[in-house]
Amino acid sequence: MKRVEGKVALIxxxxxxxxxxxxxxxxKEGAKVVIADFNIEGAKEHAAALVKEGYEASAVFLDAGNAKSVEEAVDFTVEQYGTITVLFNNVGLTNIHKDLDVVNIDLDEWDRLVNVNLKSVLLGSRYAIPHMQKAGGGSIINTASMAAFASDQIRTAYGATKAGVVNMTKYIATQYGKDKIRCNSIAPGLILTPAAKNNMPDDLLDIYTKYHALPYHGEADDIGYAVVYLASDESKFMTGQTLQIEGGHYIANPTIEDQNAWAASQK
Ligand SMILES: NC(=O)c1ccc[n+]([C@@H]2O[C@H](COP(=O)([O-])OP(=O)(O)OC[C@H]3O[C@@H](n4cnc5c(N)ncnc54)[C@H](O)[C@@H]3O)[C@@H](O)[C@H]2O)c1
Structure with missing residues (x-):
């Protein structure tokens, strides 16, 4: 039996x-998947490639901050596969030219990110939960970010909305746990996806890697495998939690380099 055999997942x-x-x-682990995205051509292409390999997959247009669009994507999933038992609320973004420090942030950008990064989690969950209740349970997984826990000179709205995702995860877990609906988040550190590559030049990426405990960048599958775990019954006693997957970037005392330099200067 595959790890998520029989589950129906909207991503x-x-x-x-x-x-x-x-x-x-x-x-690949046995779920029927619906790829929902603003980029419907890309979603269709990837769903078709999975079908060609013998897996079950479909695509649907999604505007994640728009209630009607989210409801339609959930309805599409249920029409296609009869239910929805896994929801991966993964859409999230920032614009580093507008999402600035508190004094200078573009207020329209603030509103946009609250909508796309935070309200999208509420909307997906709001429309999927009644189907999960009917199905006898389900798993909701949200993509947060380490920006929920550690601040930055810019990206104020991104950090604030991702902190909201971490807390909303606990609210969903609390409110629907008795219906056997679990809700967990993943907080990725820097992961080399198209979004990260577009937002960050190579020399900036290298600065990040220098501070990882591990000597390499994070990749999309490092998060994808955690999603499979949280979607599967392997994690059936886990809810309301946020998994930090970040290469050990945030685990060390930040003064270590200065302390080492100080120790060397004492010799
Ligand atoms: N890459 C990282 O380093 C990193 C780190 C922490 C958290 N995250 C989070 O991971 C998630 C995925 O990021 P990624 O790096 O894979 O990005 P990505 O740009 O590679 O993929 C994002 C996808 O979302 C789609 N999308 C964007 N806005 C949408 C909308 N309003 N409605 C529907 N679809 C929309 C895009 O078309 C794209 O296909 C985001 O929530 C992001 O904040 C990423």
């Missing part, structure tokens, strides 16, 4: 990066 932002990895791995 938002599934046409690229982390969402595409999760959709692919879930399909």
């Amino acid at each position: 938002t932002g599934g046409a690229s990066g982390i969402g595409l990895s999760a959709a692919t791995l879930l399909a």
Whole structure:
């Protein structure tokens, strides 16, 4: 038996990066997957490629911050496969030219990110939960970010909305746990997806890697495999949690380099 055999999964932002990895791995582990994305051409192409390989997959257009569009994507999933038992609320973004520090942030960008990064989690869950209740349970997985826990000079709205995702995860887990609906988040550190590559030049990426405990970058599958675990019954006693998958970037005392320099200067 495969790890998520018989489950029906809707993956938002599934046409690229982390969402595409999760959709692919879930399909290979036996789930029926719906790839929902703004980029419908990309979603269709990836679903067709999975079908060609013998897996069950479909595509649907999604505008993740729009209630009607999210409801339609959930309805499509249920029409296609009879239910929905896994929801991966994965869409999230920022624009580093507009999402600035508190004084200078573009207020329209703030509103857009609250909608796309945070309200999208509420919307997906709101429309999927009644189907999960009917099915006797389900698993909701949200993509947060380490930006929920560690601040930055810019990306104020991104960090604030991702912190909201971490907390909403606990609310969903609390409110629907008795219906056997679990809700967990994943907080990725830097993962080399198209979004990260577009937002960050190579020399900036290298600065990040220098501070990882591990000597390499994170990749989309490092998150995709965690999604399979959280979607599967292997994690059946886990809810309301946030898995931090970040190469050990945030585990060390940040003064270590200065302390080492100080110790060397004492010799
Ligand atoms: N890549 C990283 O380093 C990193 C780190 C922490 C958290 N994250 C989070 O991971 C998630 C996925 O990021 P990624 O790096 O895989 O990005 P990506 O750009 O590779 O993929 C995002 C997908 O979402 C789709 N999308 C964007 N806006 C949408 C909308 N409004 N409605 C529907 N679809 C939409 C895009 O078309 C794209 O296919 C995001 O929530 C992001 O904040 C990423």
